[in-house]
Amino acid sequence: MEIKVGEKILSKNDQIALETKKILDEKGIFCINMMSSPGSGKTTILEKTIPQLMGKMRVGVIEGDVATEIDASRIEKFEIPVVQITTDLFGGSCHLSAKMIADRINDLPLDELDLIIVENVGNLICPAGFMIGADADVVVLSLTEGPEKPLKYPAIFQKSHIALVNKIDLAEVLEIDLDTIKGNVEKINPKLEKVFLSARTGAGFSEWIHWIEDNVRTKKGL
Amino acid sequence: MHEMSIAVNIFRIIREKLKEMYSGYYPVKKVRVVVGKMSTVVPEALEFCFQSAGCGTIFDGAKFELVEIPMKIACQDCKEEMAIDEPFLFCRKCESFNVEVVSGRELYVDTFEIDEDAGIIETDRNEFE
Numbered sequence A: 001m002e003i004k005v006g007e008k009i010l011s012k013n014d015q016i017a018l019e020t021k022k023i024l025d026e027k028g029i030f031c032i033n034m035m036s037s038p039g040s041g042k043t044t045i046l047e048k049t050i051p052q053l054m055g056k057m058r059v060g061v062i063e064g065d066v067a068t069e070i071d072a073s074r075i076e077k078f079e080i081p082v083v084q085i086t087t088d089l090f091g092g093s094c095h096l097s098a099k100m101i102a103d104r105i106n107d108l109p110l111d112e113l114d115l116i117i118v119e120n121v122g123n124l125i126c127p128a129g130f131m132i133g134a135d136a137d138v139v140v141l142s143l144t145e146g147p148e149k150p151l152k153y154p155a156i157f158q159k160s161h162i163a164l165v166n167k168i169d170l171a172e173v174l175e176i177d178l179d180t181i182k183g184n185v186e187k188i189n190p191k192l193e194k195v196f197l198s199a200r201t202g203a204g205f206s207e208w209i210h211w212i213e214d215n216v217r218t219k220k221g222l
Numbered sequence B: 001m002h003e004m005s006i007a008v009n010i011f012r013i014i015r016e017k018l019k020e021m022y023s024g025y026y027p028v029k030k031v032r033v034v035v036g037k038m039s040t041v042v043p044e045a046l047e048f049c050f051q052s053a054g055c056g057t058i059f060d061g062a063k064f065e066l067v068e069i070p071m072k073i074a075c076q077d078c079k080e081e082m083a084i085d086e087p088f089l090f091c092r093k094c095e096s097f098n099v100e101v102v103s104g105r106e107l108y109v110d111t112f113e114i115d116e117d118a119g120i121i122e123t124d125r126n127e128f129e
Helices: A011-027 A044-051 A070-076 A098-107 A154-159 A168-174 A177-186 A207-221 B005-022 B044-055
Strands: A002-008 A030-036 A059-065 A080-085 A113-120 A136-142 A161-165 A193-196 B027-035 B063-069 B072-076 B081-084 B101-105 B106-115
Touching: A002 A011, A002 B005, A011 A030, A011 A098, A011 B005, A030 A044, A030 A207, A030 B106, A044 A059, A044 A070, A044 A113, A044 A161, A044 A207, A059 A098, A070 A080, A098 A168, A136 A154, A154 A177, A161 A177, A177 A193, A177 B027, A193 A207, B005 B027, B005 B044, B005 B106, B044 B063
Parallel strands: A030 A113, A030 A136, A059 A080, A059 A113, A136 A161, A161 A193, B027 B063
Antiparallel strands: A002 B106, B027 B106, B072 B081, B072 B101
């Protein structure tokens, strides 16, 4: 006998993500899901971003990694709330699922936050498939990965709201033309906002900081 | 490699359906899933996970049928709808970037078949995973 189902395979994940989103909406917290391949500079971007937001808003961070608490300790020096999720407990998962976030979100002092940045597990494929309850998906690509990343991993670039192109200070050494990267991103997703920056030198950060500030303000209804 | 969690979710959805209909399980003969070209799922990997994780359960030996949905976009300017082979989001007719994705992100369990003659099974192995 054939039985009709028609249920989305990740419906349970989506449902949990929407519950998390509802909690964050009620608290007026803007939440960012930051995704990229390993080594693109997500944590270094955070280390440069957080000091520029402190005093203007209250920031909390969720760090996702397969193993170790190295990234959380890099953020803890700013004395802001940090939660480290290590997915090896879940079989070395390649992404953060909605449930992993939902299980730990209350470890952050939600009544005292305006912004939560989730640094997803370094991976350009799997995190694209799993909603976690964030307001915005941010994809980071760095020049050292080569300019073709958007063409090779299109799904994540189509899903994201903004792309941070990191390590632009290396453009000359790597002989990469930023217009090539811009063109490749636009081929995959012409509507994707792009910010070119360097977490090492701090170049290009004002645009990124403004983007965050605008969104936090909008979420608060200001 | 997130195909294993997708396979496990397929099992969960079918088990829930069977539990709701029969308060128990039957061996599953065939499962049909629909996967969009842009759903970040590798069909071969998903089939491998389905077969491996299904061993010793009601899904043991079940035929895995995967229907792939092509990526389609609709141009908001010239109103043309088209299937695309490459994931570049622009209209192939008028070259506008003002396009919407119509299909290609599907990921759902369509249908499954059970072997009713085998009799009802009360609990399945790994059913609480």
